[in-house]
Amino acid sequence: xxxxxxxxxxxxxxxxxxxxxxxxxxxxxxxxxxxxxxxxxxxxxxxxxxxxxxxxxxxxxxxxxxxxxxxxxxxxxxxxxxxxxxxxxxxxxxxxxxxxxxxxxxxxxxxxxxxxxxxxxxxxxxxxxxxxxxxxxxxxxxxxxxxxxxxxxxxxxxxxxxxxxxxxxxxxxxxxxxxxxxxxxxxxxxxxxxxxxxxxxxxxxxxxx
Amino acid sequence: xxxxxxxxxxxxxxxxxxxxxxxxxxxxxxxxxxxxxxxxxxxxxxxxxxxxxxxxxxxxxxxxxxxxxxxxxxxxxxxxxxxxxxxxxxxxxxxxxxxxxxxxxxxxxxxxxxxxxxxxxxxxxxxxxxxxxxxxxxxxxxxxxxxxxxxxxxxxxxxxxxxxxxxxxxxxxxxxxxxxxxxxxxxxxxxxxxxxxxxxxxxxxxxxxxxxxxxxxxxxxxxxxxxxxxxxxxxxxxxxxxxxxxxxxxxxxxxxxxxxxxxxxxxxxxxxxxxxxxxxxxxxxxxxxxxxxxxxxxxxxxxxxxxxxxxxxxxxxxxxxxxxxxxxxxxxxxxxxxxxxxxxxxxxxxxxxxxxxxxxxxxxxxxxxxxxxxxxxxxxxxxxxxxxxxxxxxxxxxxxxxxxxxxxxxxxxxxxxxxxxxxxxxxxxxxxxxxxxxxxxxxxxxxxxxxxxxxxxxxxxxxxxxxxxxxxxxxxxxxxxxxxxxxxxxxxxxxxxxxxxxxxxxxxxxxxxxxxxxxxxxxxxxxxxxxxxxxxxxxxxxxxxxxxxxxxxxxxxxxxxxxxxxxxxxxxxxxxxxxxxxxxxxxxxxxxxxx
Numbered sequence: 085x086x087x088x089x090x091x092x093x094x095x096x097x098x099x100x101x102x103x104x105x106x107x108x109x110x111x112x113x114x115x116x117x118x119x120x121x122x123x124x125x126x127x128x129x130x131x132x133x134x135x136x137x138x139x140x141x142x143x144x145x146x147x148x149x150x151x152x153x154x155x156x157x158x159x160x161x162x163x164x165x166x167x168x169x170x171x172x173x174x175x176x177x178x179x180x181x182x183x184x185x186x187x188x189x190x191x192x193x194x195x196x197x198x199x200x201x202x203x204x205x206x207x208x209x210x211x212x213x214x215x216x217x218x219x220x221x222x223x224x225x226x227x228x229x230x231x232x233x234x235x236x237x238x239x240x241x242x243x244x245x246x247x248x249x250x251x252x253x254x255x256x257x258x259x260x261x262x263x264x265x266x267x268x269x270x271x272x273x274x275x276x277x278x279x280x281x282x283x284x285x286x287x288x289x290x291x292x293x
Numbered sequence: 294x295x296x297x298x299x300x301x302x303x304x305x306x307x308x309x310x311x312x313x314x315x316x317x318x319x320x321x322x323x324x325x326x327x328x329x330x331x332x333x334x335x336x337x338x339x340x341x342x343x344x345x346x347x348x349x350x351x352x353x354x355x356x357x358x359x360x361x362x363x364x365x366x367x368x369x370x371x372x373x374x375x376x377x378x379x380x381x382x383x384x385x386x387x388x389x390x391x392x393x394x395x396x397x398x399x400x401x402x403x404x405x406x407x408x409x410x411x412x413x414x415x416x417x418x419x420x421x422x423x424x425x426x427x428x429x430x431x432x433x434x435x436x437x438x439x440x441x442x443x444x445x446x447x448x449x450x451x452x453x454x455x456x457x458x459x460x461x462x463x464x465x466x467x468x469x470x471x472x473x474x475x476x477x478x479x480x481x482x483x484x485x486x487x488x489x490x491x492x493x494x495x496x497x498x499x500x501x502x503x504x505x506x507x508x509x510x511x512x513x514x515x516x517x518x519x520x521x522x523x524x525x526x527x528x529x530x531x532x533x534x535x536x537x538x539x540x541x542x543x544x545x546x547x548x549x550x551x552x553x554x555x556x557x558x559x560x561x562x563x564x565x566x567x568x569x570x571x572x573x574x575x576x577x578x579x580x581x582x583x584x585x586x587x588x589x590x591x592x593x594x595x596x597x598x599x600x601x602x603x604x605x606x607x608x609x610x611x612x613x614x615x616x617x618x619x620x621x622x623x624x625x626x627x628x629x630x631x632x633x634x635x636x637x638x639x640x641x642x643x644x645x646x647x648x649x650x651x652x653x654x655x656x657x658x659x660x661x662x663x664x665x666x667x668x669x670x671x672x673x674x675x676x677x678x679x680x681x682x683x684x685x686x687x688x689x690x691x692x693x694x695x696x697x698x699x700x701x702x703x704x705x706x707x708x709x710x711x712x713x714x715x716x717x718x719x720x721x722x723x724x725x726x727x728x729x730x731x732x733x734x735x736x737x738x739x740x741x742x743x744x745x746x747x748x749x750x751x752x753x754x755x756x757x758x759x760x761x762x763x764x765x766x767x768x769x770x771x772x773x774x775x776x777x778x779x780x781x782x783x784x785x786x787x788x789x790x791x792x793x794x795x796x797x798x799x800x801x802x803x804x805x806x807x808x809x810x811x812x813x814x815x816x817x818x819x820x821x822x823x824x825x826x827x828x829x830x831x832x833x834x835x836x837x838x839x840x841x842x843x844x845x846x847x848x849x850x851x852x853x854x855x856x857x858x859x860x861x862x863x864x865x866x867x868x869x870x871x872x873x874x875x876x877x878x879x880x881x882x883x884x885x886x887x888x
Contacts, residue, residue, distance in 0.1 A: 093659070096387055112853055117797070123525075126702055132702065134821075135508075146481075156721065161306075165812040167683075169758075169762045169765070170779070171613075171754070171758070171759060171762055172613070172616070172762075173628065174303060189665065189726060191509070191516060193401050195762075195777070197683055197763065197765065198762040198764075198765030198766060199761050199765055199777060200514055200763065200776075201355075202766070202774075203313070203764055203765050203768070203769060203771055203856070204770065204771075204773040205310030205768065205770060206770065207773050210771055210773035210774070213773075214775075214776070215773070217738070217739055217747075217776060218776070220736045220738040220739075220741075220774070221474040221734075221735040221739050221778075222735075223738075224734040224735060224737065225731050225732075225734055225735050226823075227734075228462075228728070228730050228731045228734050229374065229726065229731065230667065232665035232724075232726060234662035234663060234664075234665045235662065235663040235665070235704065235705070236660050236661070236662055236663075237319060237660065237661055237662075237663055238319075238659070238660055238661075239318075239319035239320065239415045239416040239656060239658075239659060239661040239707060240320050240413045240414055240659055241415055241656050241659060242317065242412075242413070242414040242415055242416075243414055243416045243417065243418060243652050243656070244323055244416075244417045245416070245417075245418045245420060245629075246322070246385035246412040246417065246418065246419050246420060246421055246595070247309055247419070247420035247422050247589075247630070248297070248305070248307070248420075248668055249420060249422040249630055249631075249634065249641070250628060250630065250638055250641050250642060250650075251420040251422070251478065251629035251632075251642070251645040252418065252420030252422075252630065252631025252632070252645065253294060253297055253642040253645070254629070254641070254642045254646055254649070255301075255418045255420060255627075255645040255646070255648045255649045255652075256303055256649075257296055257297060257300065257303075257631050258645070258646050258650070259364055259649045259652060259653065259798055260300045260301075260302035260303045260683040261300075261302075262649070262653055263302065264302065264652075264653065264656065265302050266303045266304075267303070267304045267305055267306065267312070268305045268306065268308045268411055268412060269299065269305075269306050269309045269325060270305070270780070271305070271308065271309065271310050271591070272308070272310065272366040273307050273308050273330065273368045273372070273378040274372035274373055274374070275294055275297060275298075275305065275307065275373050276306060276369070276372070276373070277422050278422060278423060278425075278446075279638060279641075280294070280355075281355060281357075281370065281446060281449060281450065282449050282455040283449050283452050283454075283456075283506065284452075284502060284506055285502070286498045286499065286501065286502040286530070286533060286637070287527065287528070287529035287530055287532070287533050288529070289499070289502065289505065289506075292638075
C-alpha cells in the first residue's frame with residue numbers, strides 16, 4: 085500500500101492502463117430506460133478503454149465469467165462495472181477482481197440503476213446521456229486508482245449483546261452455544277424484557293416465560 | 294431465560310448501560326456503567342425475608358403499577374439473575390437496615406458502589422427493544438382520567454395467572470368483573486397526528502389473542518374490537534382471527550372519536566362504523582388501548598456514541614432492507630428484535646439467531662482484514678502544524694508540533710473519512726482511493742461537455758449516497774442532470790474540489806452528508822459545515838454568488854428529501870447565467886492555487 089501509494093503520488097513509472105467497461109442491462113431494470121448498447125459503444129472510444137460491452141447481468145455467474153475471460157484474453161488491468169449501486173455489489177466485483185489475480189481496488193462502479201434508470205424513467209434520452217457521463221467519470225477515475233492492500237489484524241472473539249429481551253437472549257444463547265464468549269448488558273435488574281410481562285403469546289397461545 | 298443465567302460462556306451484567314464505545318470492528322472498547330444492586334447476586338437465594346421487613350412501599354414496575362413492591366425487591370418471580378435488588382432512591386438506608394438484619398446470608402451490602410469498567414469485544418449486537426407508546430397524549434381516550442380505560446400491557450398483567458389479580462379481570466373502578474370489554478386498535482400507530490406513522494406490527498394479533506383468552510375464561514363476555522383494518526398476515530394468524538370471530542367477538546371498523554365515563558365507571562364510546570357509514574355508541578365496562586411500539590429510550594444515545602443511523606421513525610436503520618437486514622452500516626455491529634423495527638416474538642427470535650450467525654461469520658477466523666482506505670502523510674510536505682490531528686475524529690494522527698516532526702497516521706485506528714486530507718493546507722496528506730486527482734478527474738469528465746447544464750453533487754457514502762439509492766429504489770423521479778461524486782464522508786470534500794468544479798464551469802455545487810449527530814465518522818461532518826461556512830465568506834469576497842454552493846444533510850432513509858433537494862438544485866442552476874459562469878471561471882483561474 086505504502087509503496088504503490090507514494091509511487092502514484094509522484095506519478096512515477098505507471099504503465100498505460102488497460103480498461104474494460106461493462107454496461108449491465110440488469111435484465112430490464114437498466115435497459116428499459118438506458119440504451120445500454122449505445123453507452124457501451126460510446127465508451128469504447130474513451131482513453132485507455134480496451135473492451136467495452138453490454139452485459140445482461142454483470143453480477144451473475146455467467147456475467148462474471150465473461151468479464152474474467154476478457155481480463156485474461158485482453159490483458160485488462162482495470163475494470164469499470166456500470167450497473168447498480170456500489171453499496172450493493174462493490175464487494176461482489178472486488179471479489180471477482182481477486183479471482184482474476186488483480187487488485188480489488190482497481191475496479192470502479194458507475195451507478196446506472198439506483199441513480200439513473202430508476203430515477204429518470206420518463207426521460208430515456210437524458211438517462212442514456214447521464215449513463216454515458218457516469219461511465220466517463222468512472223473510466224477517468226479507474227485509470228488513476230492504485231492498488232491497496234488490506235492488513236490482517238487479530239480480533240477479539242467476544243460479542244457484546246446490548247439488551248436482554250427475547251432477541252438479545254436468543255442471540256446470546258446461539259453465540260454462547262457455538263462457543264463464543266458473550267457479555268450481555270441489560271439496564272434493568274432482570275433480563276426478559278417486555279416479553280416476560282406478557283401472558284399468553286400468539287399464534288400458539290403458550291406462556292411467554 | 295434461566296439458560297442465560299447459568300451458561301458458562303455468558304457474562305450477564307444487569308442494571309448496566311453502555312456509556313461509550315471506541316475502536317472498530319474486531320476490537321471495540323466498550324465502557325459499561327453498572328449500577329450497584331446492593332445485594333450480592335452470588336449469595337442471594339431469593340428467600341424474600343428482606344422484602345418482608347422492608348417498610349418502604351412503591352408501585353411495582355413489572356405489573357405496570359397495578360401492585361406494589363418494597364424498596365428491596367425481586368423484579369418478578371422468574372427473574373434472572375434470581376436475586377433481590379435495592380432501589381437506593383427509595384431505600385431509607387443505614388438508619389433502617391431492617392433488610393440487612395433479616396438476611397441470614399449477609400448478602401445485603403449498603404456500601405456497594407457503582408462500577409465503571411471496560412471490555413474489548415469483536416462484535417456488538419444491539420437488541421435494545423421497544424417502549425410502549427404513552428397513550429396520555431391521546432386525551433380523547435381518557436387514559437388516566439377514566440380508571441376503566443387500561444393499556445394493553447396493564448390488561449396483560451391482569452389476565453396473567455401470576456399477575457396482581459391472579460388472572461382475574463377486574464374493573465379498577467367498581468372492582469367488579471366486567472361484562473363487556475372493548476379494544477381500541479392503533480393507539481400510537483398509523484397516525485399522522487399522534488404517535489408513530491408506522492404500523493406497530495403486533496397489536497392486531499395481540500388483541501385477537503386477548504379476545505381468545507377472555508372468551509376462554511368468560512364465554513358470555515361481550516367483546517368488541519374497534520379497528521382500522523386487521524392485519525393478520527403471519528403463519529396461523531388468520532386462523533386465530535377467524536376463531537375469535539366465530540366465538541362471537543364483534544369487530545367494528547372505525548376508531549372511536551371520543552370516550553366518556555358513565556356513573557358506574559363504564560365508558561361510552563362514540564365511533565363511526567365505516568362498514569355501514571353510521572355513528573354508533575357502545576357502552577362498555579372496560580376499555581383496553583392496544584398500544585403501539587416506540588424505540589426504547591436509550592436508542593438515540595447509543596446511536597450517537599456508535600455512529601449508527603436511524604430511520605425517520607427512530608428505529609435503527611439496517612445496511613440493506615433485504616440483503617443485510619440485521620447488519621448495521623458499521624461493520625461488526627448487528628441489530629436484533631424491535632430495536633430495528635416493530636416485530637413479534639417469532640421474528641425477534643429469528644433476528645436474534647440471524648444476528649448471532651452474522652457475528653460468528655465475522656469472528657470465526659480469529660483475524661480481521663482492516664480498511665485499506667486510509668490516509669497517508671507525505672513527510673516532505675508536512676509542516677507539523679497539527680491541524681490533521683485536531684480534526685481527526687479517531688485520534689489516529691500524532692504530530693509533535695513543538696519538535697516539528699512530521700505527522701504519523703495510525704492506520705489501524707484510521708477509518709478513512711478523509712477529513713485530515715481536506716483540512717491540510719499543504720497537500721501533505723493523501724487519502725487513498727479518494728485522492729485529489731481521482732476526485733478531480735471525475736469532475737473534469739463530468740464537466741467536459743455542457744457544464745452549465747449539470748448539477749455536481751458530492752455525496753457521502755453512508756447517508757447521502759445511500760439516500761440517493763433509496764430514492765432510486767423508491768422510483769422517485771428527479772432532474773436527469775444530477776451527477777454524484779461519492780466520497781466516504783462529506784468531511785473529505787476539500788475546498789479545492791469545489792473551486793476546481795467552479796473553475797471548470799460548474800453552475801452549482803452541492804455538498805451533502807449525514808445529519809449533524811449522525812455522522813458515520815463520529816463528528817467529521819462538523820468540519821464539513823465549518824468549511825462550507827468559510828467558503829461562503831470567501832465566495833462573497835471573490836465576487837461569486839455564495840448560494841451556488843449548497844450544503845444539505847440527507848440521511849440514508851431520506852429518499853424523498855434527496856429527490857426534493859435535487860429539484861431545488863435544478864431551480865438554483867437555472868438562475869445561473871452563462872455570463873456568471875464565465876466570470877467565475879475567470880476569477881478562479883486568476884487565483885493562487887493552494888499547492
